[in-house]
Amino acid sequence: MELRASETKQYIKKALKDDAVRDAVDKATQTALAKRAEKVAINPFWEELRKLGHAAKRGVVERLDENLARFETECRNNGMTVHWARDAAEARSIVLGIARDNNVRTVVKSKSLTTEEIHLNKFLINEGIETLETDLGEYIVQLLDQIPSHLTAPALHLTRKDVGRIFHEKLGVEYTEVPTELLAIARAKLREKFLAADMGISGVNFGVVDSGCCVILENECNARLSVGVPKIHVAVMGIEKLVPSFDLLPVFLKLLPVSATGQKQTVYVNIVGGPQRSRSGEGPEQVHVVLLDNGRSKILADPQLRETLFCIRCGACLNTCPIYQQVGGHAYGWVYMGPIGATLIPQYLGTHEGRYAPFTSSLCGACRQICPMSIDIPHHLLKLRNRVVEAGESMAVERAGIAVWAFLAKHPLLYRLATWFPGRFQKLLKGSFPAPGYSAERALGRFDDKGFRKRFLELEKNSR
Amino acid sequence: MTVIMRVALFVPCLSEHLYPKAALDMVKVLRHVGAEIEYVEGQTCCGQPAFNSGYRKDIIPVAERFIELFSDKDAIVAPSGSCVAMVRKFYFDLDIRPALVEARKRLAGRIYEFTEYLVDVMGRDALGGSFPHTVTYHDSCHLNRELGINVQPRTLIRGIPDIDFVEMGMPDLCCGFGGTFSYKFPELSIAMVARKCRLIEASGAEYCIGADSSCLMNIEGYLRKHGMKAKTLHIAELLAESLGL
Numbered sequence: 187m188e189l190r191a192s193e194t195k196q197y198i199k200k201a202l203k204d205d206a207v208r209d210a211v212d213k214a215t216q217t218a219l220a221k222r223a224e225k226v227a228i229n230p231f232w233e234e235l236r237k238l239g240h241a242a243k244r245g246v247v248e249r250l251d252e253n254l255a256r257f258e259t260e261c262r263n264n265g266m267t268v269h270w271a272r273d274a275a276e277a278r279s280i281v282l283g284i285a286r287d288n289n290v291r292t293v294v295k296s297k298s299l300t301t302e303e304i305h306l307n308k309f310l311i312n313e314g315i316e317t318l319e320t321d322l323g324e325y326i327v328q329l330l331d332q333i334p335s336h337l338t339a340p341a342l343h344l345t346r347k348d349v350g351r352i353f354h355e356k357l358g359v360e361y362t363e364v365p366t367e368l369l370a371i372a373r374a375k376l377r378e379k380f381l382a383a384d385m386g387i388s389g390v391n392f393g394v395v396d397s398g399c400c401v402i403l404e405n406e407c408n409a410r411l412s413v414g415v416p417k418i419h420v421a422v423m424g425i426e427k428l429v430p431s432f433d434l435l436p437v438f439l440k441l442l443p444v445s446a447t448g449q450k451q452t453v454y455v456n457i458v459g460g461p462q463r464s465r466s467g468e469g470p471e472q473v474h475v476v477l478l479d480n481g482r483s484k485i486l487a488d489p490q491l492r493e494t495l496f497c498i499r500c501g502a503c504l505n506t507c508p509i510y511q512q513v514g515g516h517a518y519g520w521v522y523m524g525p526i527g528a529t530l531i532p533q534y535l536g537t538h539e540g541r542y543a544p545f546t547s548s549l550c551g552a553c554r555q556i557c558p559m560s561i562d563i564p565h566h567l568l569k570l571r572n573r574v575v576e577a578g579e580s581m582a583v584e585r586a587g588i589a590v591w592a593f594l595a596k597h598p599l600l601y602r603l604a605t606w607f608p609g610r611f612q613k614l615l616k617g618s619f620p621a622p623g624y625s626a627e628r629a630l631g632r633f634d635d636k637g638f639r640k641r642f643l644e645l646e647k648n649s650r
Numbered sequence: 651m652t653v654i655m656r657v658a659l660f661v662p663c664l665s666e667h668l669y670p671k672a673a674l675d676m677v678k679v680l681r682h683v684g685a686e687i688e689y690v691e692g693q694t695c696c697g698q699p700a701f702n703s704g705y706r707k708d709i710i711p712v713a714e715r716f717i718e719l720f721s722d723k724d725a726i727v728a729p730s731g732s733c734v735a736m737v738r739k740f741y742f743d744l745d746i747r748p749a750l751v752e753a754r755k756r757l758a759g760r761i762y763e764f765t766e767y768l769v770d771v772m773g774r775d776a777l778g779g780s781f782p783h784t785v786t787y788h789d790s791c792h793l794n795r796e797l798g799i800n801v802q803p804r805t806l807i808r809g810i811p812d813i814d815f816v817e818m819g820m821p822d823l824c825c826g827f828g829g830t831f832s833y834k835f836p837e838l839s840i841a842m843v844a845r846k847c848r849l850i851e852a853s854g855a856e857y858c859i860g861a862d863s864s865c866l867m868n869i870e871g872y873l874r875k876h877g878m879k880a881k882t883l884h885i886a887e888l889l890a891e892s893l894g895l
Contacts, residue, residue, distance in 0.1 A: 195835070198835060198837070198838055199837055202837050202838065202841055508823055508824045508826070508842055508845075509838060509842070512838060512841050512842065512845075513838065544704075545831070545834055545835075546835065547828070547831070548791070548824050548826060548827065548828030548831045548839075548842070549702065549791070549792075549828060549831075550791035550795065550824035550828070551791055551792075551794075551795030551796065552791075552795070552822075552824070554795070555795060568701070568702065568704075568740070568743070569743070571702070571703065571704030572704045572705075572706045573704075574704055575703070575704035575705055575706075576704075576707075580703070580704065584703065585705075588700050588703065588705045588708050589708060591695075591699075591700060591708075592700065592705075592708040592709065592711065592712055594694070595694040595695045595697070595712045595715075596694075596711055596712060596715055598691075598692045598693070598694055601694045601695075605663075605666075605667050608667075609667070622833075622836075623833055623836030623837070624832055624833050624836050624839070625871075626836060626837075626840065627840045627843075627844070627872060627875060627876070628840065628843065628868065628871035628872050628875055629870070629871045629872075629874040629875040630871060631664075631668040631669070631867040631870075631871065632668065633667055633668055634667060634668060634669075634670050636670070637666050637667055637670055638661045638665055638666045638667075638670035638673045638674065639661070639666065639689070641670050641674055642659075642670075642673075642674065642677065642689055643689075645674065645677070
């Protein structure tokens with residue numbers, strides 16, 4: 187199922203009609219928010235952590251070139267192979283190259299949005315390499331040929347009943363909706379694959395600059411098995427995923443899980459520091475890091491918008507967003523969704539494909555309030571809306587309307603005259619002022635006969 | 651020592667044309683607490699709808715005009731958080747004439763939202779009066795999250811001795827208006843306001859108080875169309891009513 191960001195209007199309409207998805211999304215987001223709030227409430231240093239995290243990320247991103255060079259050196263010192271990929275196609279062929287060089291036939295993958303971004307799964311499968319998602323949520327959406335609907339909870343839009351049905355239909359097992367039984371089914375299917383896999387692919391949550399290691403957080407142990415069991419581990423990482431130092435890593439190890447799921451800590455923290463050093467047989471023999479640009483360096487060029495690169499993909503902005511809560515992640519039409527997705531879509535996909543994304547927001551600011559990196563998402567959306575307009579991607583009728591409005595706003599007498607008409611018009615139509623869509627479920631406000639200015643002047647006159 | 655506070659009114663579009671009562675009641679309340687009111691002739695729009703729609707170039711002259719018109723005033727007060735946020739924060743995103751840069755800064759420090767002005771500048775929190783009804787309060791997003799104003803309106807509401815103030819669930823949940831958002835994504839906007847109105851209804855309040863006419867228009871429109879009992883009231887209307895002004 188290929189989604190397109192330019193179809194978001196249709197997806198939103200469709201999603202609003204799907205009560206089952208809306209219920210599932212609403213429940214899941216409210217639960218995550220409540221757990222997060224609990225953990226934040228008992229952490230007296232939460233705001234300090236946010237500041238530290240923001241400053242650390244700013245430091246890394248503002249001098250990304252130096253930091254990447256250092257990271258590369260440290261990774262090489264640790265025995266890893268570092269690859270640079272300008273775009274998705276390059277990243278895919280690098281991964282395929284590693285697979286071909288090592289006669290890889292089967293791959294296990296742990297959940298990674300970056301590999302979703304570059305459509306790695308389908309590519310490898312088409313190249314004849316069996317590629318299996320091992321994170322439960324991601325496994326479920328892969329069975330459905332969908333993309334994740336949430337940054338940290340890929341199958342958030344599905345209920346356990348849905349999962350029961352999917353497993354029954356796709357895996358031929360008996361229907362059950364008991365979570366532990368569902369988990370057991372998935373585990374049984376996946377364990378054999380882990381042991382047989384030639385290569386493991388993961389994403390990276392944090393690339394630690396000063397020590398050249400890749401940190402991967404998870405709850406199910408699938409990432410640990412993916413990176414630890416096969417002979418080859420490939421970590422695909424966006425170039426913005428760096429954190430400056432091992433000393434500062436704990437800040438992020440706190441901020442991410444609390445924000446994402448309301449956990450004090452994830453169940454597993456995997457720190458990949460290179461291939462096995464002795465012939466103990468433990469750990470992979472090769473570790474490859476693929477550093478992906480794919481548009482990130484373009485984002486970096488804008489001093490304001492580069493803040494969107496601070497995102498650690500926790501998904502808290504999705505959970506708290508009154509729009510995401512209504513429509514879920516697929517409505518945005520891309521792998522990064524919700525408020526932060528709305529900033530990334532036009533930046534990665536361009537202002538034509540992404541012309542609606544920055545407008546899928548009421549600019550309420552709940553995202554900025556919750557963001558562990560304090561990314562000023564509404565402010566960035568405003569700038570991106572301007573970019574869409576400057577690129578000539580807004581509707582001609584809107585452009586013309588704004589031009590007329592701007593002219594009137596500079597001429598108060600004409601402005602007053604022009605604003606006199608809607609009131610008359612509304613009266614003529616007995617209050618049913620035409621506002622397609624808006625008034626479907628809402629009564630309209632009434633234009634006042636006189637307006638404030640006139641009434642105020644009357645009040646002044648009478649009081650004298 | 652009595653200091654006379656001179657207040658220049660900024661009456662945003664929606665107040666001017668659809669909800670003049672809220673702005674008139676603001677005038678009455680400000681006078682009641684001793685402010686001297688001035689209406690600045692020639693004011694039009696701050697430019698927010700166009701800015702939020704992405705038309706920065708178009709609004710530069712509108713903003714420049716606004717700055718010239720108001721920047722010599724000691725205090726400018728508006729019955730809307732989002733319009734104040736536009737001037738105080740978002741004007742800084744515009745490439746205005748260099749000659750106006752200082753004036754913009756001065757203006758940003760002198761434009762106030764109504765409840766902010768009453769509580770933070772005039773130091774008035776309990777105005778007294780009487781309003782023996784159950785009310786709840788909706789946090790408008792720009793007022794709450796751009797300007798950080800959420801205590802002031804509640805302080806003023808609680809300052810009415812016989813009022814019964816109840817918080818609704820998620821008072822800071824967006825009502826779904828969002829200006830042009832409401833016609834760009836009408837179905838989504840309606841789903842959001844429906845949720846807000848259910849929360850208002852569940853609070854049992856007779857009145858939903860707000861400080862932005864835009865959100866109130868959205869909420870009131872849904873409540874009325876769906877025959878829900880709660881009414882909306884701008885906080886200036888509430889205060890004027892409770893004081894019998």
